[in-house]
Amino acid sequence: MKLIYKKPDTITERDTTYCPGCPHGIAHRLIAELLEEMDLVKKTVIVWPVGCSVFGYYFIATDAVEAAHGRACAMATGIKRAHPESFVISYQGDGDLASIGIAEAVHAAARGERISVVYINNGNYGMTGGQMAPTTLIGQVTTTTPYGRKPELNGFPMHVPEMFAALDGPAYIARAALDSPQHIIQAKKFLRKAFTAQKNNLGFSLVELISACPTNWKMTPVEAMERIRKQVLPVFPIGEFKVAKGVE
Amino acid sequence: MGEKVLMKGAEAIAEAAIRAGCMAFFGYPITPQNETPEYFSRRMPELGRVFLQAESEVAAINMVYGAACTGTRVITTSSSPGISLMQEGFSYIANSNVGCVVVNAMRGGPGLGDIAPAQADYFQATKGGGHGDYHSIVLAPHTIQETVDLMYDAFDLADKYRIMVVMLVDGLMGQMMEPVEFKEWVDVKKFKTPEWATVGQGDRDHRNIITSLEILPEGLEKMNLALQAKYKKIKENEVRLEEYEMDDAEYALTAFGTVARIAKTVVEMARKDGIKLGLIRPITVWPFPEKEVAKRADQVKFFFDVEMNEGQMLEDVKLAVNGKKPVHYYGRLGGVVPTAEEIYGEFKKLVGGK
Numbered sequence: 001m002k003l004i005y006k007k008p009d010t011i012t013e014r015d016t017t018y019c020p021g022c023p024h025g026i027a028h029r030l031i032a033e034l035l036e037e038m039d040l041v042k043k044t045v046i047v048w049p050v051g052c053s054v055f056g057y058y059f060i061a062t063d064a065v066e067a068a069h070g071r072a073c074a075m076a077t078g079i080k081r082a083h084p085e086s087f088v089i090s091y092q093g094d095g096d097l098a099s100i101g102i103a104e105a106v107h108a109a110a111r112g113e114r115i116s117v118v119y120i121n122n123g124n125y126g127m128t129g130g131q132m133a134p135t136t137l138i139g140q141v142t143t144t145t146p147y148g149r150k151p152e153l154n155g156f157p158m159h160v161p162e163m164f165a166a167l168d169g170p171a172y173i174a175r176a177a178l179d180s181p182q183h184i185i186q187a188k189k190f191l192r193k194a195f196t197a198q199k200n201n202l203g204f205s206l207v208e209l210i211s212a213c214p215t216n217w218k219m220t221p222v223e224a225m226e227r228i229r230k231q232v233l234p235v236f237p238i239g240e241f242k243v244a245k246g247v248e
Numbered sequence: 249m250g251e252k253v254l255m256k257g258a259e260a261i262a263e264a265a266i267r268a269g270c271m272a273f274f275g276y277p278i279t280p281q282n283e284t285p286e287y288f289s290r291r292m293p294e295l296g297r298v299f300l301q302a303e304s305e306v307a308a309i310n311m312v313y314g315a316a317c318t319g320t321r322v323i324t325t326s327s328s329p330g331i332s333l334m335q336e337g338f339s340y341i342a343n344s345n346v347g348c349v350v351v352n353a354m355r356g357g358p359g360l361g362d363i364a365p366a367q368a369d370y371f372q373a374t375k376g377g378g379h380g381d382y383h384s385i386v387l388a389p390h391t392i393q394e395t396v397d398l399m400y401d402a403f404d405l406a407d408k409y410r411i412m413v414v415m416l417v418d419g420l421m422g423q424m425m426e427p428v429e430f431k432e433w434v435d436v437k438k439f440k441t442p443e444w445a446t447v448g449q450g451d452r453d454h455r456n457i458i459t460s461l462e463i464l465p466e467g468l469e470k471m472n473l474a475l476q477a478k479y480k481k482i483k484e485n486e487v488r489l490e491e492y493e494m495d496d497a498e499y500a501l502t503a504f505g506t507v508a509r510i511a512k513t514v515v516e517m518a519r520k521d522g523i524k525l526g527l528i529r530p531i532t533v534w535p536f537p538e539k540e541v542a543k544r545a546d547q548v549k550f551f552f553d554v555e556m557n558e559g560q561m562l563e564d565v566k567l568a569v570n571g572k573k574p575v576h577y578y579g580r581l582g583g584v585v586p587t588a589e590e591i592y593g594e595f596k597k598l599v600g601g602k
Contacts, residue, residue: 057459104306
């Protein structure tokens with residue numbers, strides 16, 4: 001039998017800690033494929049966040065550090081400044097980046113740190129059991145918005161790429177989604193540009209990946225992907241918000 | 249090198265760190281130590297090293313953490329409220345076994361407090377400060393010259409034990425000018441990326457992971473026991489103190505940092521009056537010189553602990569003395585620096601009362 005499709009070597013053999021239907025695995029695979037295709041595996045340090053992907057270093061086989069909650073961009077800054085030859089990825093969720101770590105992320109972007117941020121938005125705090133995140137949609141029921149997110153009480157969902165694109169530091173800012181094969185292929189293209197931005201020393205790069213959380217959304221994986229298309233993408237549209245020359 | 253230069257303490261700290269091979273600075277402005285980062289901001293780029301002003305102390309210490317994970321000699325400098333903000337990072341750094349140097353030019357607290365010199369962060373520095381069972385090596389120099397000399401040791405200790413080393417000074421030392429002499433430059437060309445550093449796997453046959461996380465309690469206990477074993481080794485090997493006029497002393501002052509310097513004058517005043525007073529000055533306040541203090545309990549009539557706080561090192565002195573002799577205390581709070589006359593006056597009250 002001829003092997004025509006396999007996991008990238010940079011993905012370990014270890015069982016993941018992710019729930020069935022969770023797209024973290026897709027995001028991991030895209031990163032691993034790109035690191036291999038771009039010959040970056042041996043240069044890479046991934047800064048893992050606090051959240052569901054806290055054990056990410058067990059699944060992607062690169063050098064890695066585990067940051068405090070929200071501090072991944074600061075830690076990534078420290079690594080990159082001290083050792084500019086390293087290829088540094090900060091992998092963060094929406095609670096980690098857009099809530100507790102927004103200052104570190106915004107300033108890393110404003111400084112144009114030569115790091116690449118993979119920002120997973122699943123609209124809630126997955127690991128702690130599905131509380132409201134800065135990205136929770138209006139009306140969305142979570143364990144801390146039992147009556148649905150209300151603007152007068154909780155404000156509005158945060159659009160990180162749109163905010164960051166207003167800064168001069170970033171070289172590449174985009175949003176993709178992990179709900180369908182077409183969108184996943186597109187997500188890989190965006191991530192490639194983000195990594196190229198760092199490789200070519202152009203500036204800060206960030207790709208938001210719209211993800212699903214079937215467990216906390218209390219949906220089947222298929223329903224969760226449908227929800228992304230019907231409810232999430234109209235609020236968080238796919239697109240490139242900043243593309244510097246040289247990332248293509 | 250070899251020649252004395254007149255320098256402000258806050259600038260001498262930066263120059264000493266640079267000569268000691270510090271390759272990166274991350275920090276956030278705070279009075280009374282702004283001259284330190286300002287000095288770094290001029291000198292580090294000249295030498296092709298890293299200076300970065302962070303957006304907050306929270307970010308600064310996590311940048312330090314990141315740089316430390318690459319095995320780079322890295323420093324941050326701050327003052328009390330800023331150091332409070334860094335505590336989370338200190339705890340992570342401790343359980344990640346990476347080294348760095350942190351200077352705390354202590355000022356009056358609690359809260360925003362004031363910008364005058366104080367010593368009220370002793371507990372925070374020596375007993376942890378952040379969460380979990382951890383320690384940092386804490387050096388408490390009492391002159392600018394000593395601070396400069398200890399800076400080299402601070403980086404060596406940070407490298408040797410892969411631990412955070414705190415240089416616990418105060419606003420007075422930062423703002424004072426004194427003649428200082430610097431040791432030879434450390435040759436940074438000889439620095440090599442350590443085997444354990446997370447810089448990308450490169451030619452290594454294994455990858456490196458630096459984390460303070462271990463989800464299984466038995467595993468985390470093992471990590472804790474390894475930390476405690478390291479602390480035990482440090483306690484056995486790295487205790488430093490100065491005993492001033494202690495050979496024949498009948499009374500012992502205990503003090504650290506700026507107060508210890510004033511206390512030396514108090515000792516001289518007492519000696520002029522024929523009173524055999526000495527000074528025990530811990531240089532490492534963690535590890536605290538407990539054995540050395542305990543030994544003196546057989547010799548002196550009482551201990552007199554003086555601090556610019558509400559009696560924080562006092563507790564370590566009392567633990568060491570273990571009830572053998574009285575331990576008296578005098579202190580000023582909120583950034584008030586006691587004079588030698590004032591301390592001597594308090595001491596004489598105690599002697600007279602005997």
